[in-house]
Amino acid sequence: MSSIIKVDRVNKTFGTLQVINDCSIEVEQGSITGLIGPNGAGKSTLFNLIAGTFAPDNGKISFDGEDITGVPSDQLFHRGLLRTFQIAQEFSHMTALENLMMVPPQAGESLFNTWLRPSLVKEEEAQVRQKALDVIEFVGLKHVRNELAGNLSGGQKKAPGAWANHDGRCSGSVAG
Numbered sequence: 001m002s003s004i005i006k007v008d009r010v011n012k013t014f015g016t017l018q019v020i021n022d023c024s025i026e027v028e029q030g031s032i033t034g035l036i037g038p039n040g041a042g043k044s045t046l047f048n049l050i051a052g053t054f055a056p057d058n059g060k061i062s063f064d065g066e067d068i069t070g071v072p073s074d075q076l077f078h079r080g081l082l083r084t085f086q087i088a089q090e091f092s093h094m095t096a097l098e099n100l101m102m103v104p105p106q107a108g109e110s111l112f113n114t115w116l117r118p119s120l121v122k123e124e125e126a127q128v129r130q131k132a133l134d135v136i137e138f139v140g141l142k143h144v145r146n147e148l149a150g151n152l153s154g155g156q157k158k159a160p161g162a163w164a165n166h167d168g169r170c171s172g173s174v175a176g
């Protein structure tokens with residue numbers, strides 16, 4: 001199997017504090033890989049570097065064979081990489097299913113499409129809804145699909161792993 005994420009000799013310093021020191025790791029494609037260490041060890045900082053929250057001082061980060069060092073997170077999403085958080089960041093006033101349907105970009109985001117191409121918007125929304133239903137069933141939460149996400153338990157909120165990572169638009173997700 002090949003590596004989907006490659007971190008090569010990365011360093012990150014905050015002021016005088018060297019948090020990441022010559023770090024190299026590889027994550028195999030299709031794997032679920034954990035990183036353990038004591039509080040303050042730098043785990044979240046490493047996730048932030050991979051997920052584009054900030055850039056490393058030096059070193060290189062690759063995703064699916066492409067150099068993504070310093071690429072911001074919004075651009076990384078469209079390249080197939082997203083980050084989820086230790087504490088779930090759900091839209092609490094929307095249902096569990098609606099949360100899973102929040103996958104950009106969608107045709108309905110454009111006013112032009114909603115007026116002039118409503119059938120395209122409708123068709124895509126139906127596909128997104130079906131995919132969201134598949135995921136919610138897969139993670140065993142079909143029974144709470146119409147429940148407000150804010151009412152779900154911590155474990156239920158985390159169960160889909162990455163709320164937005166369900167429709168195949170992202171091949172990697174970094175959680176931490």
Ligand SMILES: Nc1ncnc2c1ncn2[C@@H]1O[C@H](COP(=O)(O)OP(=O)(O)OP(=O)(O)O)[C@@H](O)[C@H]1O
Nearest residue numbers: 014015017019037038039040041042043044045046
């Ligand atoms: N944006 C920042 N600016 C300054 N210092 C930071 C920043 N982010 C993290 N740090 C510092 O870097 C060190 C590593 O923090 P980090 O959050 O990466 O650790 P962690 O391994 O994720 O810890 P935890 O297990 O508590 O989540 C800590 O000393 C922290 O205070």
Ligand SMILES: [Mg+2]
Nearest residue numbers: 043044045176
């Ligand atoms: Mg952390």
